[in-house]
Amino acid sequence: MRRIYLDYTATTPVDKRVVQAMAPFFTETFGNASSIHSYGREAKAALESARESIAPLMGARPSELFFTSGGTESDNSALTGIVLAHSGSGRNHIVISSIEHHAVLHAAKNLERKGIDVTLLPVDEYGFVSPDELRKAVTDRTLLVSIIHANNEIGSTQDLKTLASIVHGAGAFFHTDAVQSFGKIPFSVAESEVDLASFTAHKIYGPKGIGALYVKRGIEFVPTFHGGSQERNRRPGTESVPLAVGFAKSAELSVQEMPEELARLSSLNKLLRKRIGDEVPGVVFNSPVDRALPNILNVSIDSSEIEIDGEALIINMDLEGVAVTSGSACSSGSLQPSHVIKALGRDDRTTNATVRFSFGRFTSEEEVQTAADTFVRIVARIGKRKKISSPAS
Ligand SMILES: Cc1ncc(COP(=O)(O)O)c(C=O)c1O
Incomplete structure (x- = not known):
């Protein structure tokens, strides 16, 4: 794989x-x-x-x-x-x-x-x-x-x-x-x-x-x-x-190499944001569009719309070959909800359902597309919908 x-x-x-x-x-x-x-x-x-x-x-x-x-x-x-x-x-x-x-x-x-x-x-x-x-x-x-x-x-x-x-x-x-x-x-x-x-x-x-x-x-x-x-x-x-x-x-x-890298990573970020925004229901973007690093996109799944376990999400992504991280910090083997995501005002379950994508010098557009496909597929497979909603724009 x-x-x-x-x-x-x-x-x-x-x-x-x-x-x-x-x-x-x-x-x-x-x-x-x-x-x-x-x-x-x-x-x-x-x-x-x-x-x-x-x-x-x-x-x-x-x-x-x-x-x-x-x-x-x-x-x-x-x-x-x-x-x-x-x-x-x-x-x-x-x-x-x-x-x-x-x-x-x-x-x-x-x-x-x-x-x-x-x-x-x-x-x-x-x-x-x-x-x-x-x-x-x-x-x-x-x-x-x-x-x-x-x-x-x-x-x-x-x-x-x-x-x-x-x-x-x-x-x-x-x-x-x-x-x-x-x-x-x-x-x-x-x-x-x-x-x-x-x-x-x-x-x-x-x-x-x-x-x-x-x-x-x-x-x-x-x-x-x-x-x-x-x-x-x-x-x-x-x-x-x-x-x-x-x-x-x-x-x-x-x-x-910063000027070219900034432009390249910003366009990868835009692409990923658009795909996830269009295709994942209940998505909340934790990363701002402006005044932000170009290489991070942090998203949560709103617990009032979709029930999903953040750890399972990350493990399933990994099983399908995509290494991302969650909104939790691992301390002594247990996952703690991220203090950063909580500080943004998210509830505990939404904080738990968080994924950080971060890319860099060796990331290709094809890899970002595959990661988006994988994420969309896994959320649809393991997320439990709580109410009918249209995909976020
Ligand atoms: C913002 C920030 N500060 C400090 C550190 C710690 O740096 P190091 O891993 O070099 O000790 C990290 C690494 O995760 C970081 O992201």
């Missing part, structure tokens, strides 16, 4: 050009970047050159960027690094949106257990944060606001510059999780005026296990880990030069 991968938001295959760029740094230029002999100096030069090529692609200076193990570490370090560095400032309140990735959500919950006040900002039915709600939430005790740039489940993107000006007006720092946006849609720390931003390589055809955190020059920040003085004392541990080189190559390719 031919398999179709439509879960690019979870992770992407590494581009062969990236693998090629990384290869010499496993076996030839393998030194420890902290060693002072020639092997170490060569490794250090490759590491710094990776940083120098990534930084301008996101509007940062190389010295403002340090490598981490990925988006989760960057998000955790951003929140705890700022809270620890400013613990005596009298500001002990942080604000996050209700659709943050668990890496921010759970890091904030952990800080809450340690005495920090946390406010969760609501979003509208397409996942947009309202500037007025943010204005109401920030006070003179607010230290940090963290709002995801492009949401990983539904793809909605926030107007960071407007939100940043509100945060800065309240004298607080602004962090964004740019894990899903960097390399897919235009993103610049300078233009969006954020103070901290998180990135990872494996969402943009780079290797797993490397990411970066941007911390604007001059901002006090306490490292999460303690050890050697690598990464300007911000993240100890022997640096992975091959991963850094792979991250740089994947970022260069993604930014270079």
Whole structure:
């Protein structure tokens, strides 16, 4: 059976050009970047050159960027690094949106257990944060606001510059999780005026296990880990030069190819939206049409029209060769309804009946058509209609 991968938001295959760029740094230029002999100096030069090529692609200076193990570490370090560095400032309140990735959500919950006040900002039915709600939430005790740039489940993107000006007006720092946006849609720390931003390589055809955190020059920040003085004392541990080189190559390719990719993925998205909208009864689109990532289409089946089990839907899609994901997060083997879909105002059963299609560089139109055929067929087969309705337009 031919398999179709439509879960690019979870992770992407590494581009062969990236693998090629990384290869010499496993076996030839393998030194420890902290060693002072020639092997170490060569490794250090490759590491710094990776940083120098990534930084301008996101509007940062190389010295403002340090490598981490990925988006989760960057998000955790951003929140705890700022809270620890400013613990005596009298500001002990942080604000996050209700659709943050668990890496921010759970890091904030952990800080809450340690005495920090946390406010969760609501979003509208397409996942947009309202500037007025943010204005109401920030006070003179607010230290940090963290709002995801492009949401990983539904793809909605926030107007960071407007939100940043509100945060800065309240004298607080602004962090964004740019894990899903960097390399897919235009993103610049300078233009969006954020103070901290998180990135990872494996969402943009780079290797797993490397990411970066941007911390604007001059901002006090306490490292999460303690050890050697690598990464300007911000993240100890022997640096992975091959991963850094792979991250740089994947970022260069993604930014270079972005205009064509944006257009191609947007038209695939439109096609899938039209087919599902025309052919699946009771469908609710969770992804907005505008101000969204081009490569995600998140849909639910309205529980008042069709009764369908989300897990069965995903398993049946997989059995027919189409890999998509649900609106549930798997924690310790049990499926929890997605906090993101719930935040849009959906009831539990509709939230459960959610599918995220996400595509990318290697997805063809034919694959999208096959995925649509499969989805339409499975909903018709396993869904139980509750009332007669005409297909959504
Ligand atoms: C928005 C967002 N933030 C953070 C992460 C975590 O990144 P990583 O897998 O590199 O730890 C992910 C990955 O799923 C994500 O989509």
